[in-house]
Amino acid sequence: MRQDISMNAESGGLGAPEALPSAAANGPTGVQIRSLEHAYGELRTIESLDLEVAPRGVVGLVGPSGCGKSTLLELICGLLDPDAGALEVGGEAGAAERLAGCAYMPQRDQLLPWYSAIDNASLALRNRGLRRAEARRQAAELFDRFGLAGFEAARPTELSGGMRQRVAFLRTLLSGKPVLALDEPFAALDAITRAEMQAWLATALQADARTVVLVTHDVEEALYLSDRVAVLSARPARIVAELRAPHPRAADRDAAVTDPAFVAVREEAMRALHEGSR
Amino acid sequence: MKRWLLPMLLIAAMIGAWQLAASSGVLADLFGIEEFLVPSPAEIAESLWQSRELLAENGWTTLEEILLGYGCAVVLGLAFALLMHLSETVRLATYPLVIASQAIPIIVLAPILVVLFGFGIGPKLVVIALICFFPVTIATLAGLRSVDPDAIRLMRTLYASRAQILARVEVPSAAPDFFNGAKIAVAIAPIGAVFAEWVGSTSGLGRLILQDLGRLETARMFAAVLVLSVAAIALYGLVALAQRLVVTWR
Numbered sequence: 001m002r003q004d005i006s007m008n009a010e011s012g013g014l015g016a017p018e019a020l021p022s023a024a025a026n027g028p029t030g031v032q033i034r035s036l037e038h039a040y041g042e043l044r045t046i047e048s049l050d051l052e053v054a055p056r057g058v059v060g061l062v063g064p065s066g067c068g069k070s071t072l073l074e075l076i077c078g079l080l081d082p083d084a085g086a087l088e089v090g091g092e093a094g095a096a097e098r099l100a101g102c103a104y105m106p107q108r109d110q111l112l113p114w115y116s117a118i119d120n121a122s123l124a125l126r127n128r129g130l131r132r133a134e135a136r137r138q139a140a141e142l143f144d145r146f147g148l149a150g151f152e153a154a155r156p157t158e159l160s161g162g163m164r165q166r167v168a169f170l171r172t173l174l175s176g177k178p179v180l181a182l183d184e185p186f187a188a189l190d191a192i193t194r195a196e197m198q199a200w201l202a203t204a205l206q207a208d209a210r211t212v213v214l215v216t217h218d219v220e221e222a223l224y225l226s227d228r229v230a231v232l233s234a235r236p237a238r239i240v241a242e243l244r245a246p247h248p249r250a251a252d253r254d255a256a257v258t259d260p261a262f263v264a265v266r267e268e269a270m271r272a273l274h275e276g277s278r
Numbered sequence: 279m280k281r282w283l284l285p286m287l288l289i290a291a292m293i294g295a296w297q298l299a300a301s302s303g304v305l306a307d308l309f310g311i312e313e314f315l316v317p318s319p320a321e322i323a324e325s326l327w328q329s330r331e332l333l334a335e336n337g338w339t340t341l342e343e344i345l346l347g348y349g350c351a352v353v354l355g356l357a358f359a360l361l362m363h364l365s366e367t368v369r370l371a372t373y374p375l376v377i378a379s380q381a382i383p384i385i386v387l388a389p390i391l392v393v394l395f396g397f398g399i400g401p402k403l404v405v406i407a408l409i410c411f412f413p414v415t416i417a418t419l420a421g422l423r424s425v426d427p428d429a430i431r432l433m434r435t436l437y438a439s440r441a442q443i444l445a446r447v448e449v450p451s452a453a454p455d456f457f458n459g460a461k462i463a464v465a466i467a468p469i470g471a472v473f474a475e476w477v478g479s480t481s482g483l484g485r486l487i488l489q490d491l492g493r494l495e496t497a498r499m500f501a502a503v504l505v506l507s508v509a510a511i512a513l514y515g516l517v518a519l520a521q522r523l524v525v526t527w528r
Binding site for chain 1: 437438526
């Protein structure tokens, strides 16, 4: 399917990212979770959870606040270890292997204020031992494609909320890891910027497909960006419904989210969310 | 403009009032003391000029003590804070000692140091370093320990090694705290220097003040205090300037 680039012009002229010289293409990597259990001491956060994310597939996770969505991402990324059950990233179960396969984009953008936008975006490259000039050169190509040209030297405080999120996403992408774990990436943005960023992310993922686990409390965002959406219950989190999104990452976001099929699935998701919150 | 003009005007007014009160004898009457014990600003200025070489000589001695003692405190404080941050064993073992180093009154310690190190620069450096070390260490350690854990987790997913997390996240993040500690330390360093000189010394502004007190040379005492104050403010300004040059992201 050909991309409708004009959508980007309408939604703020963010520019269309093209295919990336991706280091992520070291074989397709999916995520498999079976009967996962996790607790912080007495506090049970996740209960017999099953989830499968196909290689280059996007799965959205929605659930009530504090239900353990972020914990699940940290488990996937190897930042936490499960208490029971199986958790594999690209067939590897070890925490170090999961960490190696996953790039984590935290709720707040976590841009380091002492680095410029481009140095923030290229942190992973620098950490892997690239010289600053080379890391900047690689990141600079993406700055143009991601509508950030001219802001390379800007400090994070000088950027708008949407730009900060784009730099944060670029930083995640430049890690070159096959799995992206996005934790409410646009929660801090206003409604208009958020809609723009969703369309932008959809385009970015069309151009450079990765395996994505997207946590959000916004059902519409999940259904628009994901192939499938898993609705989680209140803590301890388990999956109460799994829904197929009708128009994943459609070029025309506004048309996609107002389509009757989309609205029907959204209502189904909302019902599941309400039932799971009880 | 207002930021400078207003305090300048206030200081000028205060000096003017002091001049009037001292030269008319009002101040001496108020305290019930002899007039020559209350020098006017004009007399202090005259003493400052006449004793300029003596003040410069002794001022240099004191400045040297402050710079060396403070320098040791900053280097040691930074090193200690890093060690305590990186090793829980070191932190648990030394934290009570670091606190204790401040709990012991310097007034008690200084005479012992003079006995141990003599009348040279040694005991001054130890006294200054001892009182300056504490704010630098505690502030820097607090900064290092309050780094956002999410930032560290994020760095781990971006291939960062322990050393890279320290260099790229923890140290920059703690830099403002370090400078705040360093500013407190530089403000108390002259106090340490003067006190150490009082306990036993052959030169320095502290010793000069003590000597002039005995001779009732009050105008030069005030002049020495003025020199010390200007030096202290200048040092504070230098540390604040360094902070602004290093911590450019706030």
